[in-house]
Amino acid sequence: MTEKVTAAHLALAGALADKAGAILRRYFRSDLLVESKHDNTPVTVADREAEAEMRALIEARFPDHGVLGEEHGRTRPEADYVWVIDPIDGTKSFISGVPLFGVLIALTFKGVPVLGVIDQPILRERWSGAEGRKTTLNGKPAATRACSALADATLYATAPDMFAGADADAFARVRKAVKLARYGADCYAYALLAAGFIDLVVEAGLKPYDFCALAPVVEGAGGEMSDWAGDALSLHSDGRVVAAGDPALAAAARAALVGK
Amino acid sequence: MTEKVTAAHLALAGALADKAGAILRRYFRSDLLVESKHDNTPVTVADREAEAEMRALIEARFPDHGVLGEEHGRTRPEADYVWVIDPIDGTKSFISGVPLFGVLIALTFKGVPVLGVIDQPILRERWSGAEGRKTTLNGKPAATRACSALADATLYATAPDMFAGADADAFARVRKAVKLARYGADCYAYALLAAGFIDLVVEAGLKPYDFCALAPVVEGAGGEMSDWAGDALSLHSDGRVVAAGDPALAAAARAALVGK
Numbered sequence: 038m039t040e041k042v043t044a045a046h047l048a049l050a051g052a053l054a055d056k057a058g059a060i061l062r063r064y065f066r067s068d069l070l071v072e073s074k075h076d077n078t079p080v081t082v083a084d085r086e087a088e089a090e091m092r093a094l095i096e097a098r099f100p101d102h103g104v105l106g107e108e109h110g111r112t113r114p115e116a117d118y119v120w121v122i123d124p125i126d127g128t129k130s131f132i133s134g135v136p137l138f139g140v141l142i143a144l145t146f147k148g149v150p151v152l153g154v155i156d157q158p159i160l161r162e163r164w165s166g167a168e169g170r171k172t173t174l175n176g177k178p179a180a181t182r183a184c185s186a187l188a189d190a191t192l193y194a195t196a197p198d199m200f201a202g203a204d205a206d207a208f209a210r211v212r213k214a215v216k217l218a219r220y221g222a223d224c225y226a227y228a229l230l231a232a233g234f235i236d237l238v239v240e241a242g243l244k245p246y247d248f249c250a251l252a253p254v255v256e257g258a259g260g261e262m263s264d265w266a267g268d269a270l271s272l273h274s275d276g277r278v279v280a281a282g283d284p285a286l287a288a289a290a291r292a293a294l295v296g297k
Numbered sequence: 298m299t300e301k302v303t304a305a306h307l308a309l310a311g312a313l314a315d316k317a318g319a320i321l322r323r324y325f326r327s328d329l330l331v332e333s334k335h336d337n338t339p340v341t342v343a344d345r346e347a348e349a350e351m352r353a354l355i356e357a358r359f360p361d362h363g364v365l366g367e368e369h370g371r372t373r374p375e376a377d378y379v380w381v382i383d384p385i386d387g388t389k390s391f392i393s394g395v396p397l398f399g400v401l402i403a404l405t406f407k408g409v410p411v412l413g414v415i416d417q418p419i420l421r422e423r424w425s426g427a428e429g430r431k432t433t434l435n436g437k438p439a440a441t442r443a444c445s446a447l448a449d450a451t452l453y454a455t456a457p458d459m460f461a462g463a464d465a466d467a468f469a470r471v472r473k474a475v476k477l478a479r480y481g482a483d484c485y486a487y488a489l490l491a492a493g494f495i496d497l498v499v500e501a502g503l504k505p506y507d508f509c510a511l512a513p514v515v516e517g518a519g520g521e522m523s524d525w526a527g528d529a530l531s532l533h534s535d536g537r538v539v540a541a542g543d544p545a546l547a548a549a550a551r552a553a554l555v556g557k
Contacts, residue, residue, distance in 0.1 A: 066494060129479055130479070132451075133451055133477075133479060133494055133495050134492065135397070135482065135485075135489065136420070137397070160396070160420075196480060217389060217393075219390070219481060220457075221482070222395065229393060229395065232326075232394065234326060234392075234394030235394070
């Protein structure tokens with residue numbers, strides 16, 4: 038059986054992160070032209086420029102692969118291999134001068150993420166994960182820590198207002214059960230989890246370009262990441278995700294989410 | 298009239314930040330012995346070691362000055378000059394591996410903060426402010442940005458659960474009026490404000506060692522920081538603070554807090 042993730046895929050993922058990081062370092066904490074989108078998400082020149090440059094690199098190297106990006110939409114979505122990229126996950130942090138945003142790069146095969154990169158270009162930290170490989174942080178092995186009980190866990194989520202209606206109640210059940218809950222880290226929370234500094238991330242309302250890169254990083258570090266029902270993430274997931282460094286904690290969190 | 302803040306005070310403040318930063322860099326992202334205090338705040342060995350070392354430096358240089366610290370209490374609180382120090386503001390960030398905690402160092406004169414340092418030892422960023430001087434970031438001038446209307450403002454607060462009862466309603470009025478609201482930065486939010494990246498911070502439940510260092514940094518950068526009623530901060534303030542880069546925004550935020 039042929040490997041789904043090849044050295045050439047990994048090399049391109051690294052080149053994409055290098056390219057995006059160089060652009061974002063140029064714009065970070067500079068005067069930015071912040072445009073307004075219909076949903077009021079802050080979108081910057083940096084965001085669009087980084088995605089366009091990454092798309093050009095993908096087209097040049099793998100012209101038959103598809104691309105899905107936050108800013109410029111879909112190209113060849115029917116391809117077996119589709120790159121799913123978000124040049125700035127955490128644009129609110131980016132425009133606030135907080136170095137906890139990330140460049141997210143995923144490669145999906147038949148809709149399932151098989152490679153993921155989380156890159157923080159200001160702190161120059163890069164987490165890389167791929168199916169069948171150990172996750173690395175700047176080239177060195179990264180691993181989650183053991184923590185099987187909610188009562189011992191440190192939980193992160195980007196913001197309380199990402200949970201609506203019944204999702205807010207479900208999240209509240211988890212938040213009340215953990216030792217420590219914190220807001221505000223976007224993709225960097227999953228990176229911290231993959232390095233063994235925190236235990237649990239529960240979020241909702243995510244798009245494929247927000248979560249596809251995260252699953253290979255978390256799973257290659259020994260953790261577990263799925264939707265709230267426990268199903269593997271794919272391009273068709275509903276955007277409600279739970280990641281845990283310890284698979285036993287993932288199960289406990291999912292049980293709390295459904296009220297068991 | 299004699300200057301309240303002398304070059305010798307500023308030199309000691311820098312030396313304190315150097316000392317604490319070196320200790321925190323050693324412990325950050327290492328296996329920490331996390332102890333439990335009665336209020337469940339995570340307190341680490343790093344925290345206590347850094348405060349003890351800072352106290353020793355103060356005693357050696359200014360034996361007649363007082364000291365107030367989070368971990369080791371009060372020494373000579375009746376002195377005209379009292380140093381108010383928090384070796385790790387944002388211990389939750391510190392133990393989660395997030396480099397947004399800070400070393401806070403203030404000098405108060407008759408209870409009023411006249412010198413402040415916010416130091417982030419991982420990013421190696423240091424904001425220094427003092428009465429009658431311009432605030433600096435790593436030695437270069439730092440300034441707030443203009444933003445007079447709540448509708449244009451980026452707001453930070455450490456966490457939604459820091460506001461109880463009527464304070465939560467007051468904070469909600471400000472949050473609903475701003476363009477962008479984010480959680481999770483502790484003292485680093487005030488540093489971002491003093492560098493012109495965000496516009497407003499509203500918090501409650503702070504202790505003197507949480508807020509005394511912040512006011513000179515914010516005010517020396519052109520901003521305004523007070524309690525919710527608009528009174529200058531002192532050792533006797535009630536822990537509800539509002540900081541704005543633009544004095545007009547500070548007034549608008551205070552009006553929203555009281556429901557006007």
